[in-house]
Amino acid sequence: MSTRNRLINVFRESLELPETIDISNLNYQDTERWDSVGHLTLVAAIETEFDVMLETNQVIEMSSFSKALEILNALGIDVNA
Amino acid sequence: MPSESMSTPDRRPLLGLVAVVTGASRGIGAATASCLAARGANVVLTCQHNEDALVNSAVALEAAHGISALAIVADNADESQVATVYRAVHSKFKRLDILVNNAGILGDAMIGMITQSMLDRVFAVNLSGAINNMQLAARLMRRNGRGAIINVSSIMGIRGNPGQVTYCASKAGLIGATLSAAKELAPHGIRVNAVAPGYIDTDLICGLDPVLHAQRIASICVGRPGSAEEVARAIVFLASDEASYITGQVLGVDGGMVI
Numbered sequence: 001m002s003t004r005n006r007l008i009n010v011f012r013e014s015l016e017l018p019e020t021i022d023i024s025n026l027n028y029q030d031t032e033r034w035d036s037v038g039h040l041t042l043v044a045a046i047e048t049e050f051d052v053m054l055e056t057n058q059v060i061e062m063s064s065f066s067k068a069l070e071i072l073n074a075l076g077i078d079v080n081a
Numbered sequence: 082m083p084s085e086s087m088s089t090p091d092r093r094p095l096l097g098l099v100a101v102v103t104g105a106s107r108g109i110g111a112a113t114a115s116c117l118a119a120r121g122a123n124v125v126l127t128c129q130h131n132e133d134a135l136v137n138s139a140v141a142l143e144a145a146h147g148i149s150a151l152a153i154v155a156d157n158a159d160e161s162q163v164a165t166v167y168r169a170v171h172s173k174f175k176r177l178d179i180l181v182n183n184a185g186i187l188g189d190a191m192i193g194m195i196t197q198s199m200l201d202r203v204f205a206v207n208l209s210g211a212i213n214n215m216q217l218a219a220r221l222m223r224r225n226g227r228g229a230i231i232n233v234s235s236i237m238g239i240r241g242n243p244g245q246v247t248y249c250a251s252k253a254g255l256i257g258a259t260l261s262a263a264k265e266l267a268p269h270g271i272r273v274n275a276v277a278p279g280y281i282d283t284d285l286i287c288g289l290d291p292v293l294h295a296q297r298i299a300s301i302c303v304g305r306p307g308s309a310e311e312v313a314r315a316i317v318f319l320a321s322d323e324a325s326y327i328t329g330q331v332l333g334v335d336g337g338m339v340i
Contacts, residue, residue: 044223053171055164056216 003079006049014045027064050077094321096121099174103157103214104184106131108283111138112309113181116317118142123149127166129156157184157210167217177221179320182211183233188247195247207251212258219266228271229320232259236279240340256331263329272328274319279335282306302337
């Protein structure tokens with residue numbers, strides 16, 4: 001599975017989002033599930049899935065799905081895979 | 082009728098768990114690391130300066146208790162160095178169960194003689210550093226849905242002491258952080274408590290004026306200083322499942338000291 005699809009799955013499962021939501025264009029607080037509490041759950045799920053540890057600044061800056069991809073790229077994950 | 086687990090205590094109740102202990106090269110931190118390792122926990126020891134002592138402790142704990150120990154030199158006041166500790170924990174163990182926020186420094190000065198640099202340094206090590214450790218630790222603990230954080234405050238953070246405004250404020254702040262973190266992290270299975278040691282026989286008191294030392298002893302109901310091991314046992318209790326329903330508490334370990 002591609003990195004992008006793995007990340008979509010992480011978003012969907014950790015935030016318990018329905019299939020109807022377009023995760024690729026999702027931003028922080030677009031849905032009530034992605035609030036400050038959900039954000040930390042999402043971070044933990046991403047860290048577990050990709051075996052990485054985000055910097056505190058990256059946790060704060062992760063304001064959208066596309067930003068999450070950028071952060072994974074910065075952490076050495078091949079986001080084009 | 083007591084259950085079997087109550088009548089037959091587990092000698093290594095922390096077997097396989099992973100604990101970070103800051104300020105672990107001596108005193109309460111070293112005693113806590115030893116106590117945790119004796120109960121089966123893998124330990125990650127940090128301190129700012131004393132690398133040789135830290136490495137020797139790690140080697141000794143591994144040999145004595147058959148656990149894994151990491152020694153990492155990190156300035157508790159430096160966010161990036163603290164982050165390095167947790168990256169190492171993640172890399173080696175993939176989990177974290179216990180954080181003992183013990184690193185701390187004194188900052189003794191009467192009002193009117195407290196410098197900004199003293200304020201900055203004491204708060205950076207004793208309070209900001211502890212909060213940074215908590216938030217990084219909590220992120221690892223959340224993955225397993227469990228964890229215990231124990232902050233080492235001080236009786237001085239509750240009662241105050243002349244000449245220690247800076248130190249007492251930092252330790253009082255740590256209690257406030259403990260209470261807030263306990264509420265925030267409880268839904269994620271993470272308990273947060275503090276201990277408030279009284280007059281403990283560590284390096285910090287060995288140079289004290291004999292008259293002052295005698296006054297301190299006179300203020301303690303049990304009539305003697307506490308040992309680092311006695312504080313460590315209280316910390317390990319709070320870290321263990323024996324304290325599974327305890328969070329947001331400040332446990333005095335002071336022999337009935339009155340200030």
